[in-house]
Amino acid sequence: MSEKTTAHLIADPVRKWLVALRTQHWIKSGFCLTALFFHGSVLEPAAWMAVLPIALCFCLISSAVYLANDIVNRAEDRRHPRKCRRPIASGQISVRRAWVAIVLLAGGSLGFAWWFYGGGTVTGVLAGYYLLSWIYSYYLRGLPLLDVLVLATGFVARVAAGAYALQRFDLTAHPTGWLLSCTYFLALLLGFGKRKGEWLLLEKTHREMGITRRALRGYTADLLDVLTGCSALLAGAIYLAYCLNRPDRIPFVFTTLPALTGLMSYLRLAWRSTVVETPERLLLKSPGLVISLAIWILLVSWFTALG
Numbered sequence: 001m002s003e004k005t006t007a008h009l010i011a012d013p014v015r016k017w018l019v020a021l022r023t024q025h026w027i028k029s030g031f032c033l034t035a036l037f038f039h040g041s042v043l044e045p046a047a048w049m050a051v052l053p054i055a056l057c058f059c060l061i062s063s064a065v066y067l068a069n070d071i072v073n074r075a076e077d078r079r080h081p082r083k084c085r086r087p088i089a090s091g092q093i094s095v096r097r098a099w100v101a102i103v104l105l106a107g108g109s110l111g112f113a114w115w116f117y118g119g120g121t122v123t124g125v126l127a128g129y130y131l132l133s134w135i136y137s138y139y140l141r142g143l144p145l146l147d148v149l150v151l152a153t154g155f156v157a158r159v160a161a162g163a164y165a166l167q168r169f170d171l172t173a174h175p176t177g178w179l180l181s182c183t184y185f186l187a188l189l190l191g192f193g194k195r196k197g198e199w200l201l202l203e204k205t206h207r208e209m210g211i212t213r214r215a216l217r218g219y220t221a222d223l224l225d226v227l228t229g230c231s232a233l234l235a236g237a238i239y240l241a242y243c244l245n246r247p248d249r250i251p252f253v254f255t256t257l258p259a260l261t262g263l264m265s266y267l268r269l270a271w272r273s274t275v276v277e278t279p280e281r282l283l284l285k286s287p288g289l290v291i292s293l294a295i296w297i298l299l300v301s302w303f304t305a306l307g
Helices: 001-019 023-041 047-070 096-119 122-141 146-166 177-204 215-219 222-243 248-272 278-283 287-306
Strands: none
Touching: 001 047, 001 096, 001 215, 023 047, 023 146, 023 177, 023 287, 047 122, 047 146, 047 278, 096 177, 122 146, 146 177, 177 215, 177 222, 222 248, 222 278
């Protein structure tokens, strides 16, 4: 057997599992790091060591959630123009092996969180996220509006868990109402934008609405435009109010410029392009959004570090 053939035999199964685990979605665990920036601890190595483990736990447990979701919805995925190529839907990975991976990933994530953080709030938030994800996969995924409203809580859970994890570095750290509410409406924007991308894709490929996701039957293009617009407006308004209520509001209010620019850039894409169907790949296809996000992160890090 040649070296090329051996390498292919090794790489192909690895590639299938990387696709099935949705490693590109691990970027969402970056929300666990949000508290670092707003707490002013972004330059503290000990603070990073307190928060990075929970981000890793969310990476692992979210992959377990995606595997479970693919098992439950494999019949629908086979009718989707893109999701039909997913390893479980296409039969490249058996359901039995997927279940084994779910047990290992979820058990490892929860076990590590318990060992590192104890049985307190951080582990509780992680376990709550996992439980809600199962309820979503089996019962809530097909309900219009509720499907996105529930999914958005997953982002809030990441932010809250990261803030509570930061208490290993500073006991005064905690998730604020401003931070959680802004995160929730930002997550709603991403969720409704994703639904709009799916809606446009099915319309473009002349497929029946709801054939790949039952909840889509309860949406229209106009409704999704309104929902994304309202979510962006509320996220932007809450963030602006937060900046104006900070003690250092004079410099911090300037962070609203890249934040609002990023929101408007996303809205522009959500209303006219299918690219928002995959939010995790959006940054690769929207340089303007990347620039806005980078400037916002730099300004927030700078102003909080100075404070």
